[in-house]
Amino acid sequence: MLHKYLKLICLLAAICVLCIISQNSTKIWGALKLPISHYYSNTSMISSIPTMPVSPVKSLTETELRVKEILERLDRLIPPRPFTHVNTTTSATHSTATILNPQDKYCMGDQLDVLLEVRDYMGHRKEYGGDFLRARMFSPDLKAGASGKVTDFNNGTYLVSFTLFWEGQVSLSVLLIHPSEGASALWRARNQGYDRIIFKGQFVNGTSHVFTECSLTLNSNTKGCKYLNGRDQDVFYCMKPQHMPCEALTHVTSRNRDISYLTSKEKNLFHRSKVGVEIMKNQHIDVSQCNKSKEVKEKCQIGMKIPVPGGYILQGRWLTTFCNQIQLDTAKISGCLKGKLIYLMGDSTLRQWIYYLPKVMKTLKFFDLHETGNFKKHLLLDAEKHTQIQWKKHSHPFVTYQLFSVIDHGYIPQEIDRLIGDKDTVIVITFGQHFRPFPIDIFIRRAISVRQAIERLFLRSPATKVIVKTENIREMHIEAERFGDFHGYIQYLTLKDIFKDLNVGVVDAWDMTIAYGTNNVHPPDQVTIC
Numbered sequence: 001m002l003h004k005y006l007k008l009i010c011l012l013a014a015i016c017v018l019c020i021i022s023q024n025s026t027k028i029w030g031a032l033k034l035p036i037s038h039y040y041s042n043t044s045m046i047s048s049i050p051t052m053p054v055s056p057v058k059s060l061t062e063t064e065l066r067v068k069e070i071l072e073r074l075d076r077l078i079p080p081r082p083f084t085h086v087n088t089t090t091s092a093t094h095s096t097a098t099i100l101n102p103q104d105k106y107c108m109g110d111q112l113d114v115l116l117e118v119r120d121y122m123g124h125r126k127e128y129g130g131d132f133l134r135a136r137m138f139s140p141d142l143k144a145g146a147s148g149k150v151t152d153f154n155n156g157t158y159l160v161s162f163t164l165f166w167e168g169q170v171s172l173s174v175l176l177i178h179p180s181e182g183a184s185a186l187w188r189a190r191n192q193g194y195d196r197i198i199f200k201g202q203f204v205n206g207t208s209h210v211f212t213e214c215s216l217t218l219n220s221n222t223k224g225c226k227y228l229n230g231r232d233q234d235v236f237y238c239m240k241p242q243h244m245p246c247e248a249l250t251h252v253t254s255r256n257r258d259i260s261y262l263t264s265k266e267k268n269l270f271h272r273s274k275v276g277v278e279i280m281k282n283q284h285i286d287v288s289q290c291n292k293s294k295e296v297k298e299k300c301q302i303g304m305k306i307p308v309p310g311g312y313i314l315q316g317r318w319l320t321t322f323c324n325q326i327q328l329d330t331a332k333i334s335g336c337l338k339g340k341l342i343y344l345m346g347d348s349t350l351r352q353w354i355y356y357l358p359k360v361m362k363t364l365k366f367f368d369l370h371e372t373g374n375f376k377k378h379l380l381l382d383a384e385k386h387t388q389i390q391w392k393k394h395s396h397p398f399v400t401y402q403l404f405s406v407i408d409h410g411y412i413p414q415e416i417d418r419l420i421g422d423k424d425t426v427i428v429i430t431f432g433q434h435f436r437p438f439p440i441d442i443f444i445r446r447a448i449s450v451r452q453a454i455e456r457l458f459l460r461s462p463a464t465k466v467i468v469k470t471e472n473i474r475e476m477h478i479e480a481e482r483f484g485d486f487h488g489y490i491q492y493l494t495l496k497d498i499f500k501d502l503n504v505g506v507v508d509a510w511d512m513t514i515a516y517g518t519n520n521v522h523p524p525d526q527v528t529i530c
Contacts, residue, residue, distance in 0.1 A: 063452075067444050070494060074187075074440070078490075081130060081184035086268050087121040090131050090179035092277035094119040097160075097174060099283075107290035108167055116158040116174065116279065126156035130180030132486050134276075135160045136173045136514055142166060146312035147514040148174070164287045165312040165321070172283040175276045177476075178486055182269035186486050189261035191439045195219075196259055196482055197399055201238040201406075202251040214238035214252060216397060216438065225249065232449040234411050236396045251403040252396075262481055270480045297324045303503055310508050313515045333360055337387050339424050344391040345412050346430035347398075349472050349509070352522060353428075354378045354391040364389065375404040397442070399434045412446070413453035421461030427454075430469040430509075432495070433521060436487040443491050447498045454502060467505040470495060472513045474521035 083089055095118040106112065116133075118126045135148025144166050151159040160174055178186070199214035218224050218237035225246030227236045238249060260267070268274075300323035311320045319325070326332070344350045357380060358364045364387065367379040375398075380389040395411040398404060410418070412429060419425065429450060435443040454466050471488045478484060492510045499506070513523060 063445065063448050066448055067441055070444050070497070071441060074490065074494070078130065078184055078187040080188065081128070081181045083181045083265075086265070088124075089120060089181045089269060090118045090126060090176060091121040092176040092279045094121060094123050095176070095279050097280045097283070105290075106164055106285055106287045107292055108164055108287055109292055110164045110287075112162045112164060112172075112285070114160040114162070114172065114174070114280070116160060118156050118158070126180075128156060128180065129154040129158065130183055131158075131176060132178040132180075132183045132489070133158065133160075134175045134177055134514060135162070136175075136517060137162045137170050138173070138517060139166065139168050139170050142168055142314060143316040144168075144312065144314045145515040145517055147309040147511050148172075149308045163309070163321070165319075166314050167287045167289045170285050170287055172280050172285070174279045176279055177276055178480070179269060182266070182480075183486055185262055185266040185269065186481060186484065187490075189266075189481055190487060191441075192261040193259070194438055196257055196437045197397070198255045198257045199238075200253050200255070201249050202253075202403065203241045203244045203248040204250045205244045205248050208244070210241040210244060212239040212241050216442065229411055229414060232411065232413055232445070234396070234446070234449070250405065250407055252398070252406055253401060253403045254399050255401065256482065260481055272477050275480065276476045297322065299323060300325050302505055306506060306508060308511070309515065310511050311515070318512060318515075330360060334385070337361065337382075337389075338385045340387055340389075340426055341424060342387075342389040342426045342428070343415070343419065344389065344428045345415055346394050346428075346469070347433050348374075348393075349433065349521065350428065350430045350469065351378065351391050351393075354380060354389060357389060371405065373402060373404060375400065375402065377408065394431050394434070397434050397438055399437065411449070413449040416450070416453040416457055419457065419464075421457050421464035423463035425461070426465045426467070427457075428467045428469060430471070432471040432488060432491045433474070433483075435491065436484070437482045440487075440490065440494070444494060444498075447495055451498055451502060454504065458503075465505065467507060468495070468499055469507040470510045472509050472521055472523065473519060476519045
């Protein structure tokens with residue numbers, strides 16, 4: 001029942017962040033050592049397999065080194081784990097979970113530690129780590145939940161730590177999402193090819209409409225069109241239709257290609273019965289208040305280090321654990337949004353925000369931009385309060401069966417570079433779900449490019465507010481190789497690393513959606529206002 005109370009808590013957290021930044025807008029960030037220049041785009045026709053042009057800009061070389069460094073670190077984090085039979089992989093049923101130092105009485109604020117010892121299907125103790133686990137504590141009657149922190153000792157044992165945030169009966173859960181052998185197989189398969197998704201581009205010339213195949217890479221000797229974002233070297237290719245110029249491309253759609261880089265043996269690890277299996281069965285504890293004095297927390301501010309977990313749900317409301325957050329109501333939300341220009345850049349999980357806002361702020365009305373489709377640009381206006389809120393999807397890769405326009409679209413770094421920025425400008429960014437089917441270097445490069453664009457923005461307008469929303473968890477039994485949460489988790493870790501020392505607000509949607517336990521990429525639209 002807990003998920004019924006989910007009503008875009010991430011949006012409310014973002015408004016909290018906005019209010020926090022607004023109250024600290026006099027803080028000036030230090031100068032950043034990056035040049036300011038405008039982006040440029042380039043469309044051209046190519047006659048053979050293209051190679052990525054080498055830019056003479058020094059920052060691109062630094063980017064390549066950073067990409068290489070991150071990839072090497074991830075390869076060490078997820079080493080190859082070959083196996084001869086499924087029976088030698090991790091089994092949730094045969095693994096054990098032991099509460100350390102069990103108490104007759106638990107108090108709010110205590111930390112409860114659980115030792116996991118993972119074993120294979122034959123009962124043998126595993127000698128290495130790398131299992132993809134998800135820890136959560138929850139109390140359905142209290143509409144309460146929080147994630148747990150998992151520490152991997154890389155020897156077949158794990159420490160799962162829960163902070164007891166509320167009183168009452170608490171259920172403990174540790175799910176084996178994928179065994180280490182499955183995680184390793186997904187990592188290898190992900191980075192083998194770009195062709196799990198087929199893009200189709202629609203070219204229009206008068207009344208003629210022609211579809212051709214498009215891709216993030218071009219694997220053909222026939223003539224093609226190359227769409228290049230020069231600054232960041234983002235590139236998209238389409239096969240050139242006869243008698244039409246490359247500039248005639250208007251829309252793109254996509255389909256899943258029937259291809260897999262997993263072996264038959266590896267695919268057995270992702271059967272529904274083996275995904276998200278509970279290790280801690282029927283584990284409950286009772287927590288008392290114990291009259292402990294409450295810790296006095298300082299006011300939430302940008303730049304604070306966010307712990308794991310960063311908050312918890314109680315009575316359907318998100319509460320931060322590390323600072324004193326602003327308590328929002330409709331009046332305060334209205335005050336925070338007054339006079340603001342808000343740009344939402346990303347995927348449909350951010351589009352949910354612009355659908356929800358008019359329900360809270362009745363004076364916000366959609367402005368018809370004469371575009372069509374679910375992925376058109378959305379615009380909300382409140383002329384009296386001088387508030388404008390815009391949602392625009394991010395550019396390639398964007399995976400959907402529906403046709404979407406590429407006439408007025410741009411990569412997130414391009415969109416940021418187009419904004420002047422000021423103390424009343426807010427940018428909210430999210431990306432990741434549409435990157436999961438592709439080798440991770442695309443995601444890493446995009447994250448670095450977004451960071452660099454934010455740094456350029458802060459040079460010309462240090463008072464602009466920027467909020468980064470991490471990915472939501474999604475459906476447990478979606479196709480793991482293409483869209484599964486393991487890919488999302490690696491992107492989540494990567495994004496946090498790339499943005500760790502940048503003065504932006506963070507909405508940790510990964511932590512929040514685990515706390516709610518909805519397992520839905522588009523969480524239900526119902527939660528009480530924080």
